[in-house]
Amino acid sequence: MLRSFALADADDVSNLVSDYEVAKTTLAVPHPYPTDGAAGWIAGHPAEEDRNHTTFAITLKTTGELVGAITLIEKRIHLRAEIGYWIGHAYWGNGYATEATKAIIEWGFAERGLNRIFAHHFAENLASGRVMQKSGMTYEGTIRDCVQKDGRFIDTPIYSILRREWEPSNDIRVMKTRHSNSTVMGERSDLRMSCG
Numbered sequence: 001m002l003r004s005f006a007l008a009d010a011d012d013v014s015n016l017v018s019d020y021e022v023a024k025t026t027l028a029v030p031h032p033y034p035t036d037g038a039a040g041w042i043a044g045h046p047a048e049e050d051r052n053h054t055t056f057a058i059t060l061k062t063t064g065e066l067v068g069a070i071t072l073i074e075k076r077i078h079l080r081a082e083i084g085y086w087i088g089h090a091y092w093g094n095g096y097a098t099e100a101t102k103a104i105i106e107w108g109f110a111e112r113g114l115n116r117i118f119a120h121h122f123a124e125n126l127a128s129g130r131v132m133q134k135s136g137m138t139y140e141g142t143i144r145d146c147v148q149k150d151g152r153f154i155d156t157p158i159y160s161i162l163r164r165e166w167e168p169s170n171d172i173r174v175m176k177t178r179h180s181n182s183t184v185m186g187e188r189s190d191l192r193m194s195c196g
């Protein structure tokens, strides 16, 4: 399920992102993770939504467990958006990032009227590149020394999907829109997504 984060998720978020395995290939997650970092991050989401930055909690349909997060950062003037995501280390390799990415692409085109959705990854983060490929995105090239992390410059391959390349899938349905307590559901795995 993709749903909005609540302050009650702060401890789970903290436990998941405190792991250096999650932090090392992202720019968004500091390491060591600050004690109140998760609560502050969650508290900031409504203001971020006003800037068309939407973050969904990724939870398991069966147990409700929080496994990760996915964000869509929109630039409305160009009807384009960038996706970012992380999955807790213990949950890697189950297809959760791919399913969440497909769902947010669906939501971005169907509900947000976007024209272009893209994502970058650290060149060494092959799993993330694989997620982008499996989500139907096309490799566009690699931006050299695009970001700096831990004192070194990192190349970032970039992938995108355009509205004209996207076809609504059968297995993922957008149930409602963001402002009416959105729900985006994947039917093939035990992942369930919604956002409010």
Ligand SMILES: CC(C)(COP(=O)(O)OP(=O)(O)OC[C@H]1O[C@@H](n2cnc3c(N)ncnc32)[C@H](O)[C@@H]1OP(=O)(O)O)[C@@H](O)C(=O)NCCC(=O)NCCS
Binding pocket: 021, 022, 023, 025, 026, 084, 085, 086, 087, 088, 091, 092, 093, 094, 095, 096, 097, 098, 099, 120, 121, 122, 125, 126, 127, 128, 130, 131
């Ligand atoms: C990248 C990340 C989100 C992937 O999440 P996930 O739920 O494990 O992803 P999925 O299970 O949907 O798909 C992973 C794919 O990568 C593949 N993969 C994993 N490690 C790999 C590696 N070292 N080299 C190549 N492919 C790899 C998996 O086999 C799988 O592909 P397959 O289905 O074809 O076998 C997760 O590792 C993560 O959160 N990393 C830390 C944060 C991060 O890097 N976020 C992305 C920033 S761009």
